[in-house]
Amino acid sequence: MQAKSENEEWSMERLTRRAGRKLAPCLLVAGIAAVLLVVQLMLLADLVDGLVFRHRTFDSEKTVMVWVLLAAGGRCVFQWGADILSARVGVEITSAVRRDLLAHLFHVGPVGLVGRSSGELAATLVDATEALEPYVAHYIPRAALMMVLPLLILAVVFRVDGWSFAILVCTGPLIPVFMALVGYRAQAVMDRQWTQFLCLGSAFLDFLQGMTTLRLFGRTREAVRAISVLSDDYRRTTMSVMKIAFLTTATLEFFASLSIALVAVVLGTRLLAGTAEFRSAFLILLLVPEYFAPLRAFSASYHARQNAVSACTKIVGVFALPELMGAEQQVTEKSVSVSCLSCENLSARYDADGPEILAGVNASFCRGQLTVLTGSSGVGKTTLIRLLLGQITPSAGCIISLDDKGRESKAALSIGWVPQRPHFFQGSIAANLRLAAPDATDAQLREAAGQADALAFIEATPEGFETVIGDNGIGLSGGQGMRLALARALLRNSSVLLLDEPTAGLDGDSQARVIRSIRQNVTGRIVIVATHRAEMMQVADHVLHVSGGTVTDVRTLRGVVA
Amino acid sequence: MALAFGLSCGAALSDFGLLVTSGWLLAAAAQAGLGGYVTQNAFNMFLPAAGVRLFATIRILSRYGERVATHDVVLRVTGRLRTWVFANLIPKMPALSEENRSGDMMARFAADADTLATIWSDVVLPVSTALVCGCVAVGLMASVSKEAAIFLCSGLVISGLILPWIAGRLCEEGTQFITRRQEIMRGDLVEAIQGVGELRVMGAVTGIIARFETLQREIGTARIRLLVRESGARALNSFLMICVTLAIIVIAVEAMQSHEISGSCVPMLMLGTLCAFGFVSPLVATRMAALRARVAADRVFPLCDTEKTEKNTRYYHGLLDHGLEMAHVTMCYPRRTEPVFQDVNLVIRPGERVALVGESGSGKSSLIKVIFSFYDFQEGNITFGGVDLRTLDTEVMAECISVVSQDFHLFVGSVRRNLLIACPYADEDAMWRALDAAQIGAFIRNSPAGLNTLIGEAGVKLSGGQARRLAMAQAILRNTPWIILDEPTEGLDEETECQLIHSFLDVIPKTTTVLCITHRLRNIHFPGRIIMLEQGKFRDKKI
Known part of the structure; x- marks a missing residue:
């Protein structure tokens, strides 16, 4: 439900309404600037007319000149103010969209994001939201201003000269009509352009992160060619978008030029015949470009609107991802007191019509016990762990957590997790560990690393805990990464530990040390380990065999330890 | 313009x-x-x-x-x-x-x-x-x-x-x-x-x-x-x-x-x-x-900004007559002081089956990075096929050697696309043979889309073991004279592991040189020479 409300929150209409309200002061300021511009032009026309045709002296026109300067100065200041105000609103709105998007992604969780490439998501978060900014900061104020300035000019022209008024009234409204006709096709092309842009971004990131694999296969040239083809497709689509945009502008310019030429020629003829006076003719000539200027600005940013509409579709698409994980719950005192996790008739599937990975699993995991999940690869061990993590919601059944007194508890679980492929962030080893526990002291870091058998290799590096690792743990060997992830999970001091193949990539000695410390950490915790290793199974209290969608307790070695 | x-x-x-x-x-x-x-x-x-x-x-x-x-x-x-x-x-x-x-x-x-x-x-x-x-x-x-x-x-x-x-x-x-x-x-x-x-x-x-x-x-x-x-x-x-x-x-x-x-x-x-x-x-x-x-x-x-170095980009058969020879090689990653290899020697002859065993973090995977010139080595000499490794382009090496690396990457798209990235000319029969040999054919056959089954970014829709087997299938499909496996059986249960190694050895030509990198000596059912990597040195294990 929450996804839906947020989804609507940033639809184009809502966005426009929200921005419109914030832009009100900006519009007022821009309106004043527009009025000052007309005043300034009227004064200028007056001045030239007075000096050239009425043979006034400079002295008598001094006040007019001062007024021209004042009007010009005022206009510049107000225009400046309007620019700043609209830019502020633009930044504000895009920041809000971005923040909500990121928060939403965290609610969707990793399983919901499967199949969505991270390059595409990142491009949506950065570039698509960026495209909203010109829409908010330029298009909306210009669209509003288009209603003000041309009407104002029309009013002035009407007072001054009827003929010119007629010409302007006739040509002005034609512009939006023609623009709409030309721009009609643009939207579809623009949508395609965005899809291609996101595609290009995700292909780049995918290739980049798989570059080692590509080089090992000797297939880099094909990747370059693929990127070049994608770029070229993108260029062609962009070009067709541009051509349409330019055609709209050309339409506008056609009418603008036509009107200037018409007005000039008609006025010229009438001046020649003596039926018009120079002052008003000159004023009109000054005003006509300004009459079309807001229309032209509007049409220039009409492109921004179409761009924003397409970008917005992509943004709404991300908002539409179901929130599999929901909002984050604060880990509280109660979380620590969870004594048992019990799965009742638990079933799970990834797609609504896909096969059931797990069907009717009944199992319970109690505090102080080490449970090992085993079973052949691809059978659903990781799926069970994802269910316990809350990354997917069960298609049937439920997971109940019981507190000390055997009552059902709704408190958020505090979990330490080691995934099969742990993810690291660029930064020092210490910073990566502290993600799990921001207030951990150096001694605590060392202790956790020691327990995970990671201390030795960390201290062997010259910078120790300050050694910088790349994103995705580049610079760490497979086994080192695993042990670092275990240290991170242990550092959290959580009430539940979920370990997915924690000894992968470890040699015999290291594995023995890691298994020993996992065993030590069982006290006061629920520990669940998915593994194939016999050594791990030997120290388990329970071994659950996962196969055919269900779980069977194949061995209870130590019995139930209270 | x-x-x-x-x-x-x-x-x-x-x-x-x-x-x-x-x-x-x-x-x-x-x-x-x-x-x-x-x-x-x-x-x-x-x-x-x-x-x-x-x-x-x-x-x-x-x-x-x-x-x-x-x-x-x-x-x-x-x-x-x-x-x-x-x-x-x-x-x-x-x-x-x-x-x-x-x-x-x-x-x-x-x-x-x-x-x-x-x-x-x-x-x-x-x-x-x-x-x-x-x-x-x-x-x-x-x-x-x-x-x-x-x-x-x-x-x-x-x-x-x-x-x-x-x-x-x-x-x-x-x-x-x-x-x-x-x-x-x-x-x-x-x-x-x-x-x-x-x-x-x-x-x-x-x-x-x-x-x-x-x-x-x-x-x-x-x-x-x-x-x-x-x-x-x-x-x-x-x-x-x-x-x-x-x-x-x-x-x-x-x-x-x-x-x-x-x-x-x-x-x-x-x-x-x-x-x-x-x-x-x-x-x-x-x-x-x-x-x-x-x-x-x-x-x-x-x-x-890259330095252009003239490298031999042409593949020729002569490369396969001699093996890989490392003599007094010292290698240290940039901005690290501890060398990974210190004055090491290693000879792998063509057609050999070699298991390389060592502790986690001892530099087993670094060997691949050196062979493919991803990182430079500082001292000593490495030759491949009798040619100085420094003059061989990565592309040439890729034509000779297939690697199932530990941090393999599966690309967004279908199983077919990933197989085609490994080997662009493979037909469907070859793909199925490779998949079967990697013990993942049955799983793919059972999924409704078959070869067109989509796997997400970094292969997340597959379980860890399945993804690794798909990577194996890629290497088998490429059918190169050399294959290097880096921890091929991680995430697999013992039974599957055993089957996988056997069917893998069955399907590849007898002349293929295989280097298998692992840390679990007792678990490899692998015939051939065993080399230990200890404290930055290679040494043959006496059996």
């Missing part, structure tokens, strides 16, 4: 021509109108009216042509730049990603290449157009009044050179700041998206969002600060324009009063001034674009 430039000048000048002629037309007509019947008849209305229409038409056509031509150039350059950036990243790749996050590199690929390409449309074109048209305007003005031309010229210089220069100085730091911050933001986002699961479990989400918010706020504030300066410069510009216009009116009227020029020239000069300022007014924005482009260039070029 020349076409775009010509069209751009044409459009700007006809704009100028349109307004100037109209101004002159009006003023001259008004004077003629005042002059009485005779002058009215003598006045040639036709020529200026035709001129007005001519300029109007030229303006529209050239504007349209200019825009199409310019953007075509820009987009072509962007596309080529992107491909170029990507191609230049390839040889530096695994080493480069230690220092640069993939999000950062993506920013350079997507955003910076774009900014850089707009140099043409946003910098070169407006500057040259302003220069040419400004000179024409001043020249025309000088033909009427020298004094006015001097005023116009100095006004244009202030507005077109000095103001943008000042604005550029004021905004330099801010532009760099914003670009840097945006890079960090993109990097953070990619990391956060890929690590969503762990961040959630660790309760680090609030911290990440707070950091993101701070970044956004900093970028927002810096942006507004830049805009205040930029649009301040623009406001000053239009004020300056009015001042110069007034001055020119005064000069023109004085000239008129002393009968140097006719009255009709006054409105013409005034309109000409307004229009001439139109040429230089985009220059503030141009300066900003130039700044952004310079920052982008500073980021793109060092990243793509």
Whole structure:
């Protein structure tokens, strides 16, 4: 439900309404600037007319000149103010969209994001939201201003000269009509352009992160060619978008030029015949470009609107991802007191019509016990762990957590997790560990690393805990990464530990040390380990065999330890 | 490009021509109108009216042509730049990603290449157009009044050179700041998206969002600060324009009063001034674009800066007659002091089956990185097929050796696509054979889409063991004379592991050289020589 409300929150209409309200002061300021511009032009026309045709002296026109300067100065200041105000609103709105998007992604969780490439998501978060900014900061104020300035000019022209008024009234409204006709096709092309842009971004990131694999296969040239083809497709689509945009502008310019030429020629003829006076003719000539200027600005940013509409579709698409994980719950005192996790008739599937990975699993995991999940690869061990993590919601059944007194508890679980492929962030080893526990002291870091058998290799590096690792743990060997992830999970001091193949990539000695410390950490915790290793199974209290969608307790070695 | 430039000048000048002629037309007509019947008849209305229409038409056509031509150039350059950036990243790749996050590199690929390409449309074109048209305007003005031309010229210089220069100085730091911050933001986002699961479990989400918010706020504030300066410069510009216009009116009227020029020239000069300022007014924005482009260039070029070394890129059969020989090799990763290998020797002969065993982190996987020249070794000699490894291109090595690396990457798309990336010419039969040999054929057959089953980014829809077996299938499919397996059985239960190794050895030709890297000696059911890697040295295990 929450996804839906947020989804609507940033639809184009809502966005426009929200921005419109914030832009009100900006519009007022821009309106004043527009009025000052007309005043300034009227004064200028007056001045030239007075000096050239009425043979006034400079002295008598001094006040007019001062007024021209004042009007010009005022206009510049107000225009400046309007620019700043609209830019502020633009930044504000895009920041809000971005923040909500990121928060939403965290609610969707990793399983919901499967199949969505991270390059595409990142491009949506950065570039698509960026495209909203010109829409908010330029298009909306210009669209509003288009209603003000041309009407104002029309009013002035009407007072001054009827003929010119007629010409302007006739040509002005034609512009939006023609623009709409030309721009009609643009939207579809623009949508395609965005899809291609996101595609290009995700292909780049995918290739980049798989570059080692590509080089090992000797297939880099094909990747370059693929990127070049994608770029070229993108260029062609962009070009067709541009051509349409330019055609709209050309339409506008056609009418603008036509009107200037018409007005000039008609006025010229009438001046020649003596039926018009120079002052008003000159004023009109000054005003006509300004009459079309807001229309032209509007049409220039009409492109921004179409761009924003397409970008917005992509943004709404991300908002539409179901929130599999929901909002984050604060880990509280109660979380620590969870004594048992019990799965009742638990079933799970990834797609609504896909096969059931797990069907009717009944199992319970109690505090102080080490449970090992085993079973052949691809059978659903990781799926069970994802269910316990809350990354997917069960298609049937439920997971109940019981507190000390055997009552059902709704408190958020505090979990330490080691995934099969742990993810690291660029930064020092210490910073990566502290993600799990921001207030951990150096001694605590060392202790956790020691327990995970990671201390030795960390201290062997010259910078120790300050050694910088790349994103995705580049610079760490497979086994080192695993042990670092275990240290991170242990550092959290959580009430539940979920370990997915924690000894992968470890040699015999290291594995023995890691298994020993996992065993030590069982006290006061629920520990669940998915593994194939016999050594791990030997120290388990329970071994659950996962196969055919269900779980069977194949061995209870130590019995139930209270 | 020349076409775009010509069209751009044409459009700007006809704009100028349109307004100037109209101004002159009006003023001259008004004077003629005042002059009485005779002058009215003598006045040639036709020529200026035709001129007005001519300029109007030229303006529209050239504007349209200019825009199409310019953007075509820009987009072509962007596309080529992107491909170029990507191609230049390839040889530096695994080493480069230690220092640069993939999000950062993506920013350079997507955003910076774009900014850089707009140099043409946003910098070169407006500057040259302003220069040419400004000179024409001043020249025309000088033909009427020298004094006015001097005023116009100095006004244009202030507005077109000095103001943008000042604005550029004021905004330099801010532009760099914003670009840097945006890079960090993109990097953070990619990391956060890929690590969503762990961040959630660790309760680090609030911290990440707070950091993101701070970044956004900093970028927002810096942006507004830049805009205040930029649009301040623009406001000053239009004020300056009015001042110069007034001055020119005064000069023109004085000239008129002393009968140097006719009255009709006054409105013409005034309109000409307004229009001439139109040429230089985009220059503030141009300066900003130039700044952004310079920052982008500073980021793109060092990243793509590669030393070109002549390498043997041709594969030849002779390479397979000799094996891999390492003699007294010392290798140390950049910015690390502890060497991974210290004076090691290793010989693997063609057709051998070798297991390489060592502790976690002892440098087993580093061997692959050295063989493929991902990292340089400092001392000693390595030869492959009797040829110095330093002279062999990675592409040649890839033709000889298949690797199932520990951190293999599966690409977004179908199983078929991933197999085709490994071996572009494979037919379906070969694919199924390889999949079956890797013990994953049954699973793929059972999924409704078969070979077209989609696997998500980094193969997340497959379980860990399944993904690894798919990577095995890729190597089998490639059917190269050498195969290196790095921890091939990780994430597999013992039974599957045993089957996998057996079917793998069955399906590959008997002559294939196999190097299997593992840390679990007791679990490999692997015939052949066993080499231990201990304390940075290789030594044969006596059986």
